Amino acid sequence: MTTMAIPQPRRTNWIRYAAVAVKLLLFALLLAALIWPDLSGIKGKASTARLIVYPVGGMVLPLWWWLRRKDRFPWPADLLMTLPWTIDLLGNRLNLFDTVNWWDDAMHFVLWAFLTAGVLLAFVPRTLSRPVTTFVALGFGTTAAVVWEVGEYVTFVRTSPELQTAYTDTLGDLTLGTLGALLAGLVVARFTTPSSFNV
Known part of the structure; x- marks a missing residue:
């Protein structure tokens, strides 16, 4: 006697859709x-630079996955790595960076946390220990924050009125970006690595 399998309702993959x-x-x-x-x-x-860098940032993971022919596409990592570019553009489009005092600081913390978490999920082996994963997050996040600030300075800050306050702002942005990367490292390490003692 054969038993007929009852079809299960398909669960919506909201991360993929997001x-x-x-x-x-x-x-x-x-x-x-x-x-x-x-x-x-x-x-x-630096609108020209953004129009070049942002699509690259949004497509680097799909292109890497396509070239490597991986079996399962890392949708959570893709979402996290796309959010920073999208939120930055949307925040500028809504003029939030110039009208909301805390917006720029919050974005440097939150968006660097998103980007670092996405990079960790996409590219860092799960076999690393929690401390090593956290240090990788700090290394990537801090380096990316420095590259971003140098890029801002070269492309528009040095010729804009922002130059007068650029030093203080840059130090704050670097600190917040590093703290965001640290948070991402701690969270990803806590929930994805098998042990805090296995390297």
């Missing part, structure tokens, strides 16, 4: 910035 939606929003914002640069909020803020 990752696709965020990526579509990113490219919609980039397209809008190309068509209506005055409304983008990034005019005078």
Whole structure:
């Protein structure tokens, strides 16, 4: 006698849908910035560099996965690695960086945490210990924060009114970015590594 399997309701993979939606929003914002640069909020803020770097940042993981032919696409990592570029563009489009005092500081902390967590989930082996994973997060996050601040200085800060307060702002941004990376390292290490003693 054969038993008939009862079909189970398909669970919605909300992370996959969220990752696709965020990526579509990113490219919609980039397209809008190309068509209506005055409304983008990034005019005078290294808009050309952003229009090059942001799509690369949003597509680096899918391209790496496609080239490596991995079996399962890391949707959580893709979502985390796309959110920073999308939120930054959206925040500029809504003029939040210039109208909300705490927005820039919050973004340096939160977006660096997202980006670092995504990079850890996508590229760092799960066999690393918790301390090593945390140090990798600090290494990546701090280096990326320095590269970002240098890029901002070279592309627009040195010729803008922001130059007068750039030193203090840069130190604060580097500190918040590093703390965000540290938080990401601690969280990812806590929930993905097998042991805090196995290297």
